[in-house]
Amino acid sequence: MGGSSRAMSSAATTPPSVDKVDGFSRKSVRKAKQKRSQSSSQFRSQGKPIELTPLPLLKDVPAPEQPELFLKKLQQCCTVFDFMDTLSDLKMKEYKRSTLNELVDYVTVSRGYLTEQAYPEVVKMVSYNIFRTLPPSDSNEFDPEEDEPTLEASWPHLQLVYEFFIRFLESQEFQPSIAKKYIDQKFVLQLLELFDSEDPRERDYLKTVLHRIYGKFLGLRAFIRKQINNIFLRFVYETEHFNGVAELLEILGSIINGFALPLKAEHKQFLVKVLIPLHTVRSLSLFHAQLAYCIVQFLEKDPALTEPVIRGLLKFWPKTCSQKEVMYLGELEEILDVIEPTQFVKIQEPLFRQISRCVSSPHFQVAERALYYWNNEYIMSLIEENSSVILPIMFASLYRISKEHWNPAIVALVYNVLKAFMEMNSTLFDELTATYKSDRQREKKKEKEREELWKKLEDLELKRGLRSDGIIPT
Amino acid sequence: MEAVKLMREIKTIYEQERNYLPKETGLSLIESTTENDNRGISAKCRDAKVEDLWSLTNFFGYSTQTFVLAVNLLDRFLAMMKVQPKHLACISISCLHIATKAVEEECNVSSTNELIRISQCKFTVSDLARMEKIISEKLNFELKTITALTFLHLYHRITLSDTSARKEALNLDKLEVQLKACLCRMAFSKAKPSILALSLLTQEIEAMQAGDLLEMASHVQRHLKIADAELLHWRGLVAKCMTDYSSPECSKPDHKKLVWIVSRRTAQSLQTSHYSVPELPTIPEDCWDESESEDSCEDLSSGEESLSSSLGSDAEGPYFPLHFRCQSNKYHHTS
Numbered sequence: 001m002g003g004s005s006r007a008m009s010s011a012a013t014t015p016p017s018v019d020k021v022d023g024f025s026r027k028s029v030r031k032a033k034q035k036r037s038q039s040s041s042q043f044r045s046q047g048k049p050i051e052l053t054p055l056p057l058l059k060d061v062p063a064p065e066q067p068e069l070f071l072k073k074l075q076q077c078c079t080v081f082d083f084m085d086t087l088s089d090l091k092m093k094e095y096k097r098s099t100l101n102e103l104v105d106y107v108t109v110s111r112g113y114l115t116e117q118a119y120p121e122v123v124k125m126v127s128y129n130i131f132r133t134l135p136p137s138d139s140n141e142f143d144p145e146e147d148e149p150t151l152e153a154s155w156p157h158l159q160l161v162y163e164f165f166i167r168f169l170e171s172q173e174f175q176p177s178i179a180k181k182y183i184d185q186k187f188v189l190q191l192l193e194l195f196d197s198e199d200p201r202e203r204d205y206l207k208t209v210l211h212r213i214y215g216k217f218l219g220l221r222a223f224i225r226k227q228i229n230n231i232f233l234r235f236v237y238e239t240e241h242f243n244g245v246a247e248l249l250e251i252l253g254s255i256i257n258g259f260a261l262p263l264k265a266e267h268k269q270f271l272v273k274v275l276i277p278l279h280t281v282r283s284l285s286l287f288h289a290q291l292a293y294c295i296v297q298f299l300e301k302d303p304a305l306t307e308p309v310i311r312g313l314l315k316f317w318p319k320t321c322s323q324k325e326v327m328y329l330g331e332l333e334e335i336l337d338v339i340e341p342t343q344f345v346k347i348q349e350p351l352f353r354q355i356s357r358c359v360s361s362p363h364f365q366v367a368e369r370a371l372y373y374w375n376n377e378y379i380m381s382l383i384e385e386n387s388s389v390i391l392p393i394m395f396a397s398l399y400r401i402s403k404e405h406w407n408p409a410i411v412a413l414v415y416n417v418l419k420a421f422m423e424m425n426s427t428l429f430d431e432l433t434a435t436y437k438s439d440r441q442r443e444k445k446k447e448k449e450r451e452e453l454w455k456k457l458e459d460l461e462l463k464r465g466l467r468s469d470g471i472i473p474t
Numbered sequence: 475m476e477a478v479k480l481m482r483e484i485k486t487i488y489e490q491e492r493n494y495l496p497k498e499t500g501l502s503l504i505e506s507t508t509e510n511d512n513r514g515i516s517a518k519c520r521d522a523k524v525e526d527l528w529s530l531t532n533f534f535g536y537s538t539q540t541f542v543l544a545v546n547l548l549d550r551f552l553a554m555m556k557v558q559p560k561h562l563a564c565i566s567i568s569c570l571h572i573a574t575k576a577v578e579e580e581c582n583v584s585s586t587n588e589l590i591r592i593s594q595c596k597f598t599v600s601d602l603a604r605m606e607k608i609i610s611e612k613l614n615f616e617l618k619t620i621t622a623l624t625f626l627h628l629y630h631r632i633t634l635s636d637t638s639a640r641k642e643a644l645n646l647d648k649l650e651v652q653l654k655a656c657l658c659r660m661a662f663s664k665a666k667p668s669i670l671a672l673s674l675l676t677q678e679i680e681a682m683q684a685g686d687l688l689e690m691a692s693h694v695q696r697h698l699k700i701a702d703a704e705l706l707h708w709r710g711l712v713a714k715c716m717t718d719y720s721s722p723e724c725s726k727p728d729h730k731k732l733v734w735i736v737s738r739r740t741a742q743s744l745q746t747s748h749y750s751v752p753e754l755p756t757i758p759e760d761c762w763d764e765s766e767s768e769d770s771c772e773d774l775s776s777g778e779e780s781l782s783s784s785l786g787s788d789a790e791g792p793y794f795p796l797h798f799r800c801q802s803n804k805y806h807h808t809s
Binding site: 207208211214215218250251253254255257258259260326330364365368369372375402403408409411412413415416418419422423426427430433434 | 525528529532533535591592594647651655719720733734735736737739740743744753754755756757758759760
């Protein structure tokens with residue numbers, strides 16, 4: 001069934017000739033074609049309808065019998081249904097759904113239900129339902145920012161399975177020492193692969209699941225961190241494709257927040273070798289907020305990391321993508337909000353050289369965002385303390401764009417910044433103005449001399465030309 | 475001789491300078507007004523506005539002469555009219571605009587629109603035009619005034635005309651900047667331009683330790699019949715002003731006064747950029763973190779060392795190949 005649905009969708013609704021206008025395929029046409037198959041591949045024997053013997057409700061059964069009934073229901077829920085075929089097994093699908101619902105409630109309120117036998121059954125049921133091969137995405141055409149994500153067809157069941165699993169993990173009776181036999185590295189590895197799901201709801205649940213597992217299974221923590229490292233490194237250096245970066249970063253945020261001091265070398269490595277390079281990816285906007293949070297958390301834990309972080313950002317500063325530049329400027333401001341004055345002094349020169357370039361950017365949003373730093377009180381106080389170093393770096397570009405920038409709003413903002421500098425350190429400001437003016441005059445003089453030289457050469461050429469013709473100039 | 479001609483010129487101008495002095499009674503009234511008094515301008519108010527004028531002069535690239543003229547017009551006007559503080563902005567900008575038109579080349583004069591926009595003023599172009607008219611009338615259209623700058627230029631030319639070999643001439647730009655610093659303080663509005671300029675000249679001469687010029691300066695003083703006491707008084711004030719001006723102490727800029735207008739898109743990105751506390755609760759790192767890893771022997775990653783070492787997440791962890799481990803030691807020592 002899964003294969004044929006794809007064949008059906010390729011009967012396009014529009015003729016192929018309208019496909020490309022000016023060599024670019026029109027987005028509306030692309031979307032119209034996207035009547036995609038929704039589900040991930042589940043291999044199932046076809047034709048045979050699924051029959052499950054309805055079991056009594058847990059609440060209707062006396063307490064001593066409940067654990068065994070619980071196990072039976074778990075086993076029944078191991079049966080997976082095909083949601084691509086919207087008409088098949090409707091009754092049984094509904095039965096499984098209500099059973100799952102019942103299990104969710106049961107796990108939430110019950111006491112004494114969690115026997116040792118339950119653990120493997122729970123893990124098995126969850127594994128059967130959630131572990132599957134995700135469908136390939138149109139990796140070239142799917143734009144995560146613009147297009148609608150492909151949603152999981154079996155979500156009515158899947159959601160309940162996730163819900164159940166989370167409550168199971170959070171249950172008061174849950175014992176990691178027993179569970180760790182079943183929730184092992186292999187389980188975690190498969191779980192991590194699911195983070196590539198295009199369905200944001202699924203990723204959200206996975207985020208919570210992994211967060212709880214990390215919290216409870218101390219023995220798995222190093223492994224989880226290592227696997228996340230691998231995912232990120234592969235993402236940055238090989239594929240640039242992974243849908244779950246934001247969610248993983250969110251989990252990492254809560255982990256970083258809990259780091260013990262002094263920070264372990266491994267964590268610092270992670271910051272420099274994984275988190276900083278993560279900034280270079282094209283799809284940064286999808287997870288930038290979470291990434292910036294992680295970075296700032298690191299710096300709050302260990303301020304000595306400020307210098308390598310900022311130098312790293314400066315090294316990877318976007319040169320052709322203005323949208324990214326604006327993001328970097330936002331992140332930099334968040335870092336500066338928490339920076340210690342001693343650290344600030346270490347990086348102020350390369351930092352403000354970059355800001356000076358941003359401020360002169362012809363892209364007005366970049367210039368505007370950079371100029372807005374001067375509205376930040378804390379940054380201003382840092383600049384004031386070091387104005388003798390910073391002002392000379394900023395001066396030339398500020399002065400130049402006050403005369404040359406095309407955008408009047410930028411010019412007005414530059415006035416604010418120049419005024420602030422003027423009031424901060426008027427002596428230095430006047431000195432720099434004088435130097436700038438004399439430099440400009442020298443330049444103008446040079447230009448004039450060069451022009452005159454060319455003119456002289458032209459005249460010479462003319463004179464030579466005339467003589468060789470034998471015509472005597474008058 | 476050049477020097478003689480100059481001296482004569484100075485004398486002529488000296489005799490006219492009193493025509494362009496702001497009324498002393500008016501100035502005293504301003505100095506005695508307190509800041510919170512809404513009926514009149516205080517000295518601090520005036521000083522702040524003059525600093526704004528200097529910022530604008532600098533920003534638009536106008537000459538010092540424009541600035542000095544603007545300040546002169548402003549002081550004269552304020553000394554003769556009782557003005558409400560809310561009109562001060564309009565008045566000062568009008569003075570600047572009048573001065574600009576009088577001094578600068580037409581092509582360099584920026585529009586009133588631009589002037590109002592940059593200075594973030596709340597009045598309109600027609601307000602400005604009306605105010606200019608009022609000021610010009612009140613000052614009897616005497617717009618080409620004699621100011622301390624006039625004298626400064628003349629004094630400077632005299633020092634240049636001195637034929638005796640000089641290693642370095644007096645820096646006129648520096649003197650102009652110092653004059654600007656003085657004019658930002660109300661106290662100097664009372665000074666006669668000739669004396670103010672002479673004070674600046676002599677204190678710069680002393681700073682340069684150019685003894686020969688000192689003689690020339692005293693020659694000028696005698697020529698203009700300036701009393702010693704008066705000159706000393708103003709030199710004292712100038713010296714104090716210079717100390718304040720060149721002090722390394724940075725005055726905190728009052729950026730609360732400035733309005734930061736950003737585009738809608740930037741404003742939006744500013745709002746969303748602050749990623750608040752995530753929903754996931756913090757997971758504290760325990761120091762006995764890895765000691766319970768019994769399932770670490772089931773290592774699935776190919777070709778890597780097992781995680782059997784209990785506190786193995788430190789420098790020896792199998793995360794990164796050998797050459798990275800050397801770097802990790804670097805961090806260890808800096809922490």
